[in-house]
Amino acid sequence: MTPTTSNKDAIITCRNVSIAYGRQEVIHDVSLEIPRGSFLPFVGPNGAGKTTLLRAILGLIRPRRGEIITPFGTSPPGYVPQHRTIDPLYPVSVRQIAAMGLYPKLGWWRRGPKKLRLTVQKALEEFGLGDHANKIFSELSGGMKQKAMLARAFVSGADVFIMDEPTSQLDEKSEKEVFAHLLRLNRDEGKTVLMAVHGMHEVLELPARICLVEHGRVRLAETSDVFPARPASPGNTANDNSVKGGR
């Protein structure tokens, strides 16, 4: 893969990235430049490498070859994992889960100022969890747990959001609300959003440009080229920043 032309406004840069689990290479020589303020869904079937690529961008997996440049050392992204990683044994409330997103602003032991606590409450209310803030996380339904994870990601006020199938547990209405929220954050506040999706119905809700992930290779495409059934909807517009790269 030939590297793309240099984009000075790129917030995330992947250069010739290959990732392997043991001997099996799952991502092959991917180069991508993602400008600040992009909205980029990573679309592909199960096992294509979407999660692996996103985890590598997050710094959770070290590439076998190539490099990934991100600003996350100083400003962590808002992150929603694919699977709920919280053991139901933990006696933590929904508020505590959401407040975890504020950790970079709080430090080791300090109690957050009232303003930050209000931020947590606001984030929970945004996802319809305002009345459930003091409930034990493990007692929530699957969808509500996912909403709490989304609140944890949004409460941080991060510049970049990386989400791995963030609506997989949500009903259609909640899914639309989450997508609308993400699009609003991207359009109005210039937030960068990367998210893995694998269902066509999800893609149809999202902006026109997508990143197709197949067999560990990446290709940028227009949704209408991949899914001709996509209706031209004014509701799903996002910042039209030019993502470059492929393979």
Place this chain on the structure above:
Amino acid sequence: MWENMQTIFEMFPEAVIAGAVIGAICAMLGVFVILKRVVFIGIALSEVAACGIAAAIMCHIHPFLGAAALTLATVIVLSYPFESNRLPRDAVLGIIFVLASAASILLVANSGFGLQDVKALLYGDLILTSDTDLTLILAIFIPVGVYLLSFLRPTLYTFLDREAARVLGLRVVLWELLYFFALGLTVSAASKVAGALLVFCYLVVAPSTALLLCRKLWGVLVISVVAAVAATMGGLYVSFSRDLPTNQTIAATACVVLAAAVVVSAACRVLLLAMHVVEKR
């Protein structure tokens, strides 16, 4: 009853203070042992500490030094991410437990001590806590308690969701290592007087009691400490009144407290269910 307790306080103040401090701090650390589902680490580290004590006796050095050196070395070995390999962490803990149990007895087998002496040396007796033991326990346990309460947030986040904690910028390896170092130090310092059984009891039984009774982290920590201290005092009283072995009596008392918690927890659930049914009607 109060007269007996007063006599115990007057005759064995070191044992009472040591029991309360060991119980309280081990119970707090134990909450995370249970939540992280590494219960076996408690008994494995206790046996390693006993093995370290045996080695120290043979080398004529202070038992704590032997226990601490071996326990901390084990903690470093255990910090290796075994989950990613073919051998699960539990299996490694089991192997360490077997090795340490056998080695501790073998080390002192030809020392000339009788079986009872060996048992007392390796597995301690709280009632025999000396001034020096108490000083060592306070010197180790108070800083560990301060560490845990001061850094509860990063410790919780590291254990609660390791991946998200890493993304948020927490040095999860450091926080994990720090916690297990604290655990190793407390087990080492406690083992000489409390022994493997009692240390394991404080690490597992008291936090289990708390988790049955409460679903809020701070509540769990407080109840865990209260359960451990109450079991210690109750156990000391029964042991003194009935002339029973101290450590085992405290451990049995902790189990009685746990059984009471099971009953209370079940009763609460039945009550809640009944209220729900009545509300529906």
